[in-house]
Amino acid sequence: MRFMLGLIFLHATTAEHVSAFTQPAHMKRSAASGSVLFMGMKGGQARRQMELAKKMAMAKEQTRKKEGGNDVTEPAEGDKKKTKLSDEDIKRRNDMKRFDDLLNSESAILSEFNGASGYLTKTQQEEAATAGFKGIDRVYEGDPAPVSPFEDLVSMKTDDALGNQGASRILPWLHNNSARHRDILLVVTDPRAKSTELRQAMKSMVKGLPEKILDKTIVISADSPPENRRWLKKNDASSLTVFSDEKREWMRDYTALGEKRWAMCLYILGEGRVQKLVRELDGDLVCTVVKNAVKSLSQ
Numbered sequence: 001m002r003f004m005l006g007l008i009f010l011h012a013t014t015a016e017h018v019s020a021f022t023q024p025a026h027m028k029r030s031a032a033s034g035s036v037l038f039m040g041m042k043g044g045q046a047r048r049q050m051e052l053a054k055k056m057a058m059a060k061e062q063t064r065k066k067e068g069g070n071d072v073t074e075p076a077e078g079d080k081k082k083t084k085l086s087d088e089d090i091k092r093r094n095d096m097k098r099f100d101d102l103l104n105s106e107s108a109i110l111s112e113f114n115g116a117s118g119y120l121t122k123t124q125q126e127e128a129a130t131a132g133f134k135g136i137d138r139v140y141e142g143d144p145a146p147v148s149p150f151e152d153l154v155s156m157k158t159d160d161a162l163g164n165q166g167a168s169r170i171l172p173w174l175h176n177n178s179a180r181h182r183d184i185l186l187v188v189t190d191p192r193a194k195s196t197e198l199r200q201a202m203k204s205m206v207k208g209l210p211e212k213i214l215d216k217t218i219v220i221s222a223d224s225p226p227e228n229r230r231w232l233k234k235n236d237a238s239s240l241t242v243f244s245d246e247k248r249e250w251m252r253d254y255t256a257l258g259e260k261r262w263a264m265c266l267y268i269l270g271e272g273r274v275q276k277l278v279r280e281l282d283g284d285l286v287c288t289v290v291k292n293a294v295k296s297l298s299q
Contacts (some may be wrong), residue, residue: 029154140274152245156244172270187218188217192262199231221243228242265280266293270278
C-alpha cells in the first residue's frame with residue numbers, strides 16, 4: 001500500500017494545486033483520472049487514493065514554499081519552552097497529521113460490529129476513512145475548538161438544547177465574566193450508550209478529583225437526559241455536570257468516535273483551542289490522567 005501511494009504521489013505532483021484542507025466542504029471534488037496507476041481499483045477506492053495523493057502533493061508544496069524547502073517540525077525538546085508555534089504553523093502541522101491519518105486509514109477493516117467492545121463496522125470505518133473529504137478533519141491539540149457543537153448538547157436539568165447563550169456560559173472564553181476568559185474546560189466523553197467504563201470513570205472523578213477541577217469538568221454521554229439523571233441520583237454523583245449527545249453530533253464534530261473502536265476521550269479546552277487531548281482514555285486511570293493533563297498546562 002505504501003509503495004502504491006508513493007507511485008500515486010509522483011503522479012499527483014502534476015495535478016492541480018488545490019488544497020483539500022482549505023477547500024470548502026460543499027465543493028465537489030473532481031473524480032480520479034484514468035491513470036494506469038488506478039487500474040484494478042474499485043471506483044470509490046481509486047478516487048480516495050487520488051485525493052490522498054493530491055493532499056500529499058499540496059501539503060509538501062505548501063511546506064516548501066513557506067519554509068524555503070525545510071519541513072515543518074516540532075521544536076527540539078530543549079527549545080519547546082522558548083518557541084511557540086504560530087497559528088499557521090499549528091494548522092500546517094496538524095494538517096500533516098490529518099493527512100497521515102488518511103494514509104493509515106487503508107489498514108485492515110473489521111467485518112462486523114461487536115456491541116460489547118465498541119468496534120466499528122466496515123461501513124463505519126469506511127466513513128471515518130473518507131471523513132476528510134466531507135470536511136470532518138481529525139482534531140488535534142492546538143486546533144480551534146468549535147463552538148456550535150456545544151449549542152446542540154442537551155441539559156439533563158431542562159431537557160433542552162443549550163443554544164448560543166448556554167454554550168457561552170460553559171465555554172470560558174465566551175463567558176460574560178472576562179476574568180474567566182483564560183480559564184479551561186475539561187470534557188470527558190464516551191459514544192457508547194450506558195457505557196460501563198464511563199460510569200466507572202464518573203464515580204472515580206467524583207471521589208478522586210479536587211473540587212476546583214471537578215467544577216471545570218463536564219461529561220458528554222450518548223444517553224438521554226432522564227437516563228443520566230437516574231444514574232447520577234442512584235450513584236450519588238449529582239456533583240457532576242452531564243450533557244446528552246444522543247445523536248453523537250458533538251462527538252462527530254470533535255472526532256471523538258475513535259478510529260477502530262468507540263472509547264472515552266478527554267479534551268481540555270481553553271482560549272478557543274484544544275489545549276490537551278487524550279484519546280482511548282483509560283477509565284481506571286482517569287483521575288491521574290486528568291490531574292497530570294491540567295498540571296502540564298501550567299508548566
